[in-house]
Each structure stands twice: as C-alpha cells, then as structure tokens.
Amino acid sequence: MAELDDLYQEVILDHNKSPRNYRVLANANRKAEGYNPLCGDHVTVYLKLDDGVIQDIAFQGSGCAISKASASLMTAELKGKTEAAAEDLFEGVHKMLTGDSEANHERVGKLKILAGVCKFPARVKCASLAWHTVNAALKGENQPATTE
Amino acid sequence: MKAVPQYFGSVQAFDVMRLREDFPILRQKVHGKPLVYLDNGATSQKPQTVIDALNHYYTTENSNIHRGVHYLSERATAAYEAAREKVRQFINAEAENEIIFVRGTTEAINLVAQSYGRTFIKAGDEILVSAMEHHSNIVPWQLLCQQIDAKLRVIPINHKGELVLEEFSRLLNEKTKFVSIAHVSNALGTIVPVKEIVRAAHERGIPVLLDGAQAVPHLRVDVQDLGCDFYAFSGHKMFGPTGVGILYGRRELLEAMPPYQGGGDMISLVTFEKTHYNVLPYKFEAGTPNIAGGIGLGAAIDYLLRLDWDGLAAHEHRLLSYATDALASIDGLRIIGTAKEKAGVLSFVLDSVHAHDVGTILDQEGVAVRAGHHCAMPVMQRFGVPATTRASFAFYNTTAEIDVLAEAIQRVRKVFG
Numbered sequence: 001m002a003e004l005d006d007l008y009q010e011v012i013l014d015h016n017k018s019p020r021n022y023r024v025l026a027n028a029n030r031k032a033e034g035y036n037p038l039c040g041d042h043v044t045v046y047l048k049l050d051d052g053v054i055q056d057i058a059f060q061g062s063g064c065a066i067s068k069a070s071a072s073l074m075t076a077e078l079k080g081k082t083e084a085a086a087e088d089l090f091e092g093v094h095k096m097l098t099g100d101s102e103a104n105h106e107r108v109g110k111l112k113i114l115a116g117v118c119k120f121p122a123r124v125k126c127a128s129l130a131w132h133t134v135n136a137a138l139k140g141e142n143q144p145a146t147t148e
Numbered sequence: 149m150k151a152v153p154q155y156f157g158s159v160q161a162f163d164v165m166r167l168r169e170d171f172p173i174l175r176q177k178v179h180g181k182p183l184v185y186l187d188n189g190a191t192s193q194k195p196q197t198v199i200d201a202l203n204h205y206y207t208t209e210n211s212n213i214h215r216g217v218h219y220l221s222e223r224a225t226a227a228y229e230a231a232r233e234k235v236r237q238f239i240n241a242e243a244e245n246e247i248i249f250v251r252g253t254t255e256a257i258n259l260v261a262q263s264y265g266r267t268f269i270k271a272g273d274e275i276l277v278s279a280m281e282h283h284s285n286i287v288p289w290q291l292l293c294q295q296i297d298a299k300l301r302v303i304p305i306n307h308k309g310e311l312v313l314e315e316f317s318r319l320l321n322e323k324t325k326f327v328s329i330a331h332v333s334n335a336l337g338t339i340v341p342v343k344e345i346v347r348a349a350h351e352r353g354i355p356v357l358l359d360g361a362q363a364v365p366h367l368r369v370d371v372q373d374l375g376c377d378f379y380a381f382s383g384h385k386m387f388g389p390t391g392v393g394i395l396y397g398r399r400e401l402l403e404a405m406p407p408y409q410g411g412g413d414m415i416s417l418v419t420f421e422k423t424h425y426n427v428l429p430y431k432f433e434a435g436t437p438n439i440a441g442g443i444g445l446g447a448a449i450d451y452l453l454r455l456d457w458d459g460l461a462a463h464e465h466r467l468l469s470y471a472t473d474a475l476a477s478i479d480g481l482r483i484i485g486t487a488k489e490k491a492g493v494l495s496f497v498l499d500s501v502h503a504h505d506v507g508t509i510l511d512q513e514g515v516a517v518r519a520g521h522h523c524a525m526p527v528m529q530r531f532g533v534p535a536t537t538r539a540s541f542a543f544y545n546t547t548a549e550i551d552v553l554a555e556a557i558q559r560v561r562k563v564f565g
Contacts, residue, residue, distance in 0.1 A: 004512045008505075008563050039504060039520040040534055062534045064502035065564075120508060 006116030007123070008065065015069035020076050025058040034061075034133030034145040036125050041067050045075075045133045052083045059130060066114075066123050071130035073111055083138055090131050097124050162459025168544050170195040170451070181514030184549045189334050189493055189540030190518050191384045192365060194448070198388060201447035205440045212436055214413055228439050231446030232429070238449045239379060240370040241396050245428040248402070249437050252393035253361040254284040256380035257328065259395055259408040259432065260357055261288040264378075265326065267406060271297040273325040278303040278311055278340070279530055280333040283523040285359045289328060303329075305530060309336035309485040316345065320352055327356045331363035331379075335524040335538065336485030337468075337493025339367070346375045355401065361385055365542060366464060366491040368457060371396050383441060387542075388448035392441030395432070402428050409434040460543045464492060470547045471539065474554040481557065484536050495522075495536040498557070501564050503535040509563055510537075513556035 025046030034043045043061030047054055057075045061068075074093075078086050093111055095103040099118035106112075117127045125147040136145040168174050171193045176183045185193060205227065211220035213228050235247045250256045269275065275289050279302050286300075293300050301324075303316045311329075327349045331342050342358050349356045357378035363369060365386045371379045378401070382393040397405075407414050407425055411434035417424040425431045471494050475481055480499030498506055507519030518538045521528045528534060539553060 004509065004563070007508065013564065040525060040528065041504075064504035066505070123504070123508060126504060 003116070003119055007120055009113060009116070011073075011113050012065065012069040015072040016065035019059075019068055019072035021058040021072065021079075022060060023058045024060060025056055027056070028058075030137045030140060032133050032137035032141065032145055034129050034136070034147070036063070036067070036129050036147045038125065038147070039064075041126065041129055043067065043071055043130050043133050045071070045130060045137050047134070047137050049083070049138070054078050054081050054083070054086060057134075059133075063129065064123075064126050066117060067126040067129050070114055070127040073113070074130050074134065077109065077111060078134065086134070086138060090135055093131055094128065097127050162456040162463055162543075164463060164544060164546055167455075168546075170197070171544055172196055172199070174544065178514040178516070179512050182552075184513075184515040184552045186539040186541065186545065186549070186553060187516045187518050188365070188542040188545075189362060189385070189522075189538060191390065192387045192542050193544070194387055194389070194444075195451050197451050198444050198447045202389060202440050202444045205443050210440075213439055214430070224439055227443045227446075228437075231442045231449075234446045234449040235394055238369075238453070239364075239394075239396055240372055242372060243399060246396055246399050246402065248395040248397065248429045248432045249442050250380075250393050250395050250432075251391055251438070252382040252384070253359060253380045254288075254393075256378075256393055256395035257285055257357065257359065258288045260328075260378050260380075260397070261292045263405040263408045263432075264355075264401065265289075265292040265298075266296060267404075269296060269298050269325045272323065273298045274301050274319075274321070274323045275299070276301050276303060276316070276319055276324055276327045276329075278329050279305045280309060280311070280336055280338060280340075280524065280527050281328075281330055282334050282359065282361070283525070285328055285330060286526070298325075299323075302526075305338075305527075308487050309333065309338045309527075309531075310487045311338070311340055311345075313341070313344065317348060320348065320354070322352075324349075324352065324354050327354055328359070329356070330359045330361075331369075332360075332366065332491045332493075333485070333524075333527075334362045334493070335495055335522040335527045335536070336487065337362075337490040337495070337540075338485060338487040339363075339489040339491050341489075342376065343374055350375065362491070362493070366461075377401055383445040383448065386445075386448055387451060388445035389438075389441045392438045392445050394445075399428065402432070407431050407434065411435045413437075455543070464541060464543055467541050467545055467547065467550065468492065468494065471541070471550045471553070474550055475557070478554065478557055478561075480561070484531050484533065492541045493538060494540070495538045497533050497536050498560060501560060503537040505564070506537045506557070506560050509560045510553070510556045513552065513559060515553050515556050517553075 028046035030047035041063035046058045048056035059071045092107040132145040173193050209223045211224045213225040236244050304312050346356045355377040358376045360381040364381045379396040384390040414434040416426045484495040503519035520535050
C-alpha cells in the first residue's frame, strides 16, 4: 500500500506527535484563526513580523495528523523568511497540494514531504488550513480563514 | 385511525446474503479490497429496483405532473401520486394529503419552522430541542428565533447520550410553544423515547416535530401511534434517491399554516390582487417537484415492505452488539454514545489519533466510514472530542464486515505506533 505510506511518512508522524513551535507567541503582532468547517479542525497562527520579516512564528489548534504536521512543518520553514518569500512558498505549497501541473517540488524545500497529500483529495484541506491561516495573518485580515 | 398495515411481517425470511445481491454497488472493490460500506447514516445504498424505477420513469414516463392533459403527464402524475400513497402506508398516516413531498429532512424542518413558527410562535415564546440534534434541527429554529425574538432551549443529555427526561419536564412551561427532536440521533445512535416526549408535550397542548431521518431505515414508524404532529425524513437514507424527502403533518395543523414557498402547483387561482392557495398537500409543493425522486422513493418503500422486519430488527441488533463488543476490546478505543436503546450507529474515538486519519486508513482497507463532527458540533462539545469516527449500519451489513472494520482499526494503531 504505497499510497498510504506516502501520506503517513515518518517525518509527518513525528511532527504530529511532537509539533514544533506549538505554543502561544506572547509577543506576536499578527494573529489569525483558521477553521475547516467541514471537519471542525481549527488552528491559530501567531506571527512576530518586523520590517517585513517573520522573526518568530507559532501555532496552536486541534486537528488530524496531516493538519498538525503541515502546520508544524510550516512554522519551521517560515521562521526568518520575508513576507514575499512566505507568499511565494504559500503559492508553491498550494500548487503541490492541489496537484497543479505547474507544481515544482524543489520550490518548496522540505515541505515536499507533503506531496503525497494530493493523492488524497479529501485531505488537501487538512494540509492547507495552516497555510491559509498564515496568509490571512500576513495580510492582517480580521475574518477567520477557512478552507472553503 | 387505520390499523397498522398488514404487509409488515414475514414476507420472506430475512437472509442478509441474499438481500445483499439486491444492491449492485456492494459488489464493488475499493483500493483492491471488497467494499465494506459503513456510512449508511450519511446515505444508504440503493437496491436495483430503485435504480430501475428511476430509469423506467425517465425512459417511458417523463413529463410534468398535475398539468398536462396528455398521456405521459397522466402516467407520471399517477406514478407520483401512487408514491405518495405508499409513503402514507409506510408511516401509517391517516390521509394522503398529510404527506408533503420536500427535498429532504432539512427542508421539511425549515418548512415547519418558517410556516408554522412564524404564524403561531411569538416573541418571548420558547422552542425546545435536544443536545443531540443534527444541525438541521438546530439552525432552522435559531433562524426563526432571531426573526421573531423567541428563545431556543436545549434538553440536556447524559454521559451515555440519553435524553435527560426529568430536565425535559422541567423545561416545559407556559412559554414553550414547540418541541422539535430527533427520533434517532445521527451521531450517537440513541433511540429517543419520543412517545413519552409527545405525551408530555401534548398534555400542555404543545406540538411536536420528530426528525426521523435516522429512524425510518431501522424502525417501524407509525405516526398515529407516536402521536406526533410532524414527522420529517429523507428518501436517500432509506434506500431511495437523494433530493426527495417527506414532511408528514397532521391535517388540521397543515390546514392552518400558510404556504412555505410560492409558485406553480401551490395555487388555485392567481390574480395580481390576490392568490388563492391550492388544497393540501399541494399548498406546500411549489414548483415542479423531484418527480423521479418521488417515484424512486415509492420503489424503495415497495422494497422495504417486502422485507421481514422482525428478522431485520434482530439482524441489526446483532450487528450493533457484535460491533460494540469487537470495538470495545480494542486498546485505546472509546465508544461515544452508549445509550441503552440504540440503532445502527457506532461512534468512537481512538487515543491520540484523529478521526480523519482513522477514516483515510480505513478507506485504504475498503471500509467506508464517516469522520468528523457529523453535523452535530454540540454533541462533540458535550463529549469533549473534536470529532469521531462513525460506523453506521444498514440491514445489508454483516458481522464479517465488522471483522474487517476491527482489523482495519488495528492497522490504524500500527501506523500511528
């Protein structure tokens, strides 16, 4: 069952078990919440954004292994990145998760571990929730992000 | 009152393996494994006779009803109205004009909330629902409460997922103007003692709507025996097509209610000054209905009425207790909803594994279940879980399929170490 192993890889299971940056960021100056109305998953992303650079990032929430691991991997990857670089990564990850023909796995670095998700259409929203949320935080939107 | 129809009974001894042959989709393989369909609470599969009825209608009878003078329209009208009579028999309503075709349970409840609610419920009045309702029996009442400034009150459930009847009695007061409650809970499987609810409400002259979406595939429903004022259910959960459902209402209430939607079929005379409404049930059936769906629902009822319902009930009872035992013995698994009286539903959570991950891995083993909040988020909150995995059974499921489910859950545990 190669496909299932593509989805639940060691790294993903590890990030699910011990998510990185899983905390409230006390000095955050941006914050956004995300919901997946279909399944009730929710995530809160905290950002410390200075001069267009993500100095620190953290998250909290509840959801499945895919959504938790995706959020954890995301925070690890975005720390220290500029806003522009984060948006570029968001676009790259989005293309990879939705199986876009223009997807370039090299563009997303370590996050290519999530590439297997596109074979499970029902789980794409789980993996993309944190990304939609961070996008909303970067844009300073007040409305909770949703995957719909 | 008409007697309970005679055709319920041992028409053919219940034989699950033979009955499975009536459902072509069950022969399918999924990811190379035989399909184990345990998502019947979401929608049930359809017997060949229902599929044939839809095909037959579109192939030989298709035309609009209640308006054509031509041959096809007469045939379609006759078939559609015959389906209405089958529904009447199926739930033992007193009269055919108490059977309103709608899109499904959700629309039926919205119809009552808007038509009955906005006419007979006033500011300051109270509407009672239970803590285990599906969102479709919460939100229509919340909308109504906002519109008319009424109050929605909630009958609590205990840790097993049973309605707390003493609390129900306590909540009933002179402001209570409506009770709307599930007959069987979709997330927990609890069978609610609705007859007692109806009796207590009627002592105070309060009408009761029963959401029967999860009840009709499992229980014999006799609306006159239950005594309810409204009964709502969907065709697709009882082996019929999607997009068609039924609102049963007692005639005197339906007569007093204004139309829900305006349009064709629900009128008798239209001028720009005034419109006269059609008689029941057409007053509530604006626009061209789901004709094929209604006929398909009639075919599903024909199918169900040929079954041995005592045998069916015994089989489903055995399935549920077999599954409960099999799953309860799995380490780290907790069953959510352990009411004494249950029908066809087994919701569970697995230690440190989210329901979605369970659902995806079960799917790879050919097992279809529902993972999520089951459109009953307040129930999830009550039990302190974000989501559950739900196996929901139909009469065509087998104990061998439960074994596959239990093995697949073991695989989930292996993946997550």
